[in-house]
Amino acid sequence: DSGVTQTPKHLITATGQRVTLRCSPRSGDLSVYWYQQSLDQGLQFLIQYYNGEERAKGNILERFSAQQFPDLHSELNLSSLELGDSALYFCASSADGYEQYFGPGTRLTVT
Amino acid sequence: DAKTTQPPSMDCAEGRAANLPCNHSTISGNEYVYWYRQIHSQGPQYIIHGLKNNETNEMASLIITEDRKSSTLILPHATLRDTAVYYCIVRVGNTDKLIFGTGTRLQVFP
Numbered sequence: 001d002s003g004v005t006q007t008p009k010h011l012i013t014a015t016g017q018r019v020t021l022r023c024s025p026r027s028g029d030l031s032v033y034w035y036q037q038s039l040d041q042g043l044q045f046l047i048q049y050y051n052g053e054e055r056a057k058g059n060i061l062e063r064f065s066a067q068q069f070p071d072l073h074s075e076l077n078l079s080s081l082e083l084g085d086s087a088l089y090f091c092a093s094s095a096d097g098y099e100q101y102f103g104p105g106t107r108l109t110v111t
Numbered sequence: 112d113a114k115t116t117q118p119p120s121m122d123c124a125e126g127r128a129a130n131l132p133c134n135h136s137t138i139s140g141n142e143y144v145y146w147y148r149q150i151h152s153q154g155p156q157y158i159i160h161g162l163k164n165n166e167t168n169e170m171a172s173l174i175i176t177e178d179r180k181s182s183t184l185i186l187p188h189a190t191l192r193d194t195a196v197y198y199c200i201v202r203v204g205n206t207d208k209l210i211f212g213t214g215t216r217l218q219v220f221p
Contacts, residue, residue: 092154097204
């Protein structure tokens with residue numbers, strides 16, 4: 001158990017819909033990272049937040065957005081969903097940026 | 112693009128040492144070598160990282176060649192639970208994102 005929690009575990013939704021994935025980092029970790037893992041693209045970095053502010057951006061689509069709240073939990077919002085957005089979404093947290101601790105992931109299925 | 116090259120798969124007998132190689136011939140002086148693993152579809156798990164010295168922790172040892180162009184992750188006594196995809200990643204300290212390649216699928220057999 002990494003100490004990072006993600007909800008929900010599974011999500012099934014239709015194309016065009018909007019969903020919110022939630023992540024609670026390890027206690028005290030200020031950095032939160034979001035990654036997407038799909039069968040054809042592998043594990044890809046999406047975005048990082050540090051203490052409420054966006055720190056780095058990766059291959060995140062404009063339809064996707066994220067935020068980190070004052071209590072340090074983070075949400076990833078995915079809108080106008082397409083079939084290709086079906087993937088595992090992982091959240092990771094870190095205290096110092098060296099070791100990232102990953103949550104169990106949210107499996108999103110878009111039908 | 113990932114800056115590392117790893118064999119796609121390896122086998123190891125239970126109880127034996129698993130030695131996973133990684134080539135990173137274009138590594139820069141300020142880039143660290145990190146290893147993570149992913150068991151089935153679970154979240155990746157941090158294993159170890161190093162800059163130029165060999166490192167050891169409770170999970171594994173990391174051996175980095177003197178020219179830093181390659182490294183080896185050693186699991187000293189592999190168990191069936193070590194069956195996973197192992198990712199070798201280079202990154203600048205703690206300031207850069209993790210870029211995962213395709214990794215090495217390690218199969219530990221009885």
